[in-house]
Amino acid sequence: MQEAEPPLSISETSFHSTPPTTQTGFRYNLVCGSFVGVNHHGQSTLLGCSLMKNEEIESFKWLFQSWLRCMGGNAPKGFLTDQCASMKRALEACMPTTVHRWCIWHIMKKIPSKLNGYKGHADIEQEMSQVVWNSHSKDSFDRNWNDFLLNFGLVDNKWLSDLYEDRHIWVPIYLDHHFWAGMRSTQRSESMHSFFNKYITRNSSLIQFVKQYDNCLGSREQAERESDAADFHTVIPCATKSCIEAQFQDAYTHAKFREVQAQFRGKANCITRLKNSALGYSVYEVGEQVSSSIFNKFVVTYDSVAAEVKCHCLLFESRGILCRHALSVLSFEQVSQVSPRYILERWSKKVKRRHTHIKSSHDEPLMEPRSKRFDQLVFRSQNICEFASESEELTAILHRAYDNIMAEMEALKAKRKGTSSLSHEDANLESVNELQSPPRIRTRGRPKNRLGSKLEKQIANATKKKKTKVLSEVKVMFFKFVAIEFIFLVNSLGNVCVLYFQINLFDAASAAHSNCSQYQGHVMSYQFRVPAAGDNSLGV
Secondary structure, eight states: OOOOOOTTSOOEEEEEEEOTTSGGGGGGTOEEEEEEEEOTTSOEEEEEEEEESOOOHHHHHHHHHHHHHHTTTOOOSEEEEOSOHHHHHHHHHHOTTSEEEEOHHHHHTTHHHHHTTSTTHHHHHHHHHHHHHSOOSHHHHHHHHHHHHHHTTOTTOHHHHHHHHTGGGTOHHHHTTSOOTTOOSTHHHHHHHHHHTTTOOTTOOHHHHHHHHHHHHHHHHHHHHHHHHHHHHOOOOOSSSOHHHHHHHHHBOHHHHHHHHHHHHHGGGEEEEEEEEETTEEEEEEEEEOSSSOEEEEEEEEETTTTEEEETTOHHHHHSOOOHHHHHHHHHTTOOSOOGGGSOGGGBTTOOOGGGGSOOSTTSOOOHHHHHHHHHHHHHHHHHHHHHTTOHHHHHHHHHHHHHHHHHHHHHHHHHHSSOOOOGGGOOGGGGGGOOOOOOOOOTTOOTTOOOOHHHHHHHHHHTSOTTSOHHHHHHHHHHHHHHHHHHHHHHTTOOOOOOOOGGGGSHHHHTTOOHHHHHHHHHTOOOOOOOTTOOOOOO
16 A cells, blocks of 8 residues: 655645736736645645746746756656646646646536536536546446446537546546545635735735735744644544554544544444455455445455555545545454554654744845755755754754854955854845836736726726816816826836826817827827936836
């Protein structure tokens, strides 16, 4: 049976990109994407975030290559996304060894819209769900799928044909032999985007986004620390007298132990029957009652020599939790202790989280050579710090060494450049003010019926006013609106300078026979340029 990855490696990642119509795209109409994983409490962990101008193949290639550089070239074992063709092709090019999985929730929710033209579409939806979720082998899925198409006359349906061709990246039975930490949909990533909305709005600047991103990370880390404290200071009582349950109680976090207890409770609905046994290798059939008249059957094998149990429901392989069918067989075999291979460090309450001790580098402008040197130093010092933390004496030795090294480095830097301070604590988020916000852009996904800006609404209202309105009043009001909008655009670029206008458009001679919408066309056609260094003017 395959063991899940240890908690210090990013073995499974969910990615979801949000179009700029949501708040997470904020005011630059950029596509916001988030990399989300699962910690040892089963909580969503934000691993990274991206802002892209579009959702084309080259943009995703750039994104995934950047992600690999951040991860030291180590690609995740599994990657879960929605049905984006551009993303699929970029993943194939950048991470060929990574198992790619489509979000099954997005696929299943399309069934009503794709098949509602058929008679009895409600029965079609129910039967398709049954085939997808209750096929426990690849052969049985293929048979059940073909029967489903024939029974409902769907053999020529292109959407279903395309889904079948791509079955290896969305059907559970084709994927659950890989470890996914329980992830089958991108809803964790989408929930993270909703969580972002507590910190940023559509009017947030890029500088504000970076600062609020740090606050978001702090909030998630605080939730993890609170769960860690609860694990060490409280105990969830066992629901049974099983020694195996007590093993998991001692090792697992509360959240994961509750999942184990759910499997122990489900064991009461299982009936175990030995089919054959030879040389310590036994094959069992476990019938699980799921309703008053329905029993599902599962094949479970047990090797008493290797102390290995395996169920074809693949719950342990995909989620790292022993299933009720395997527990039922272990109880039948009178096993009092499970092999350590089934108590995963991935869900341990005693796990060491190395990355939480490393200060984030997004709070200061990064220079590529310096960033590389910093990563190298952190890597080499990690083992030294872990060794020194074992006792007060070792810690004191390391502190003295640090003091001597710091004094030597400060003396060297002072000799070269004058006085300096090398304290990393001096770095703070104020330095991100050097970050320049990008200009607004238009991306794919913008709705046709979008809400107009305040300026557009005001101009539209101005055009509806009666022609008898005094022209001078219209000119003053319109000039005020245009000035506000132009100043806002220049501020969003982070280059605030004296703003010049050509107001001869509002001379009585040129405006006597023009309406307000024409003024808009004239004024908005002017192009502003960002002043170069030393240039104190802003041309129009």
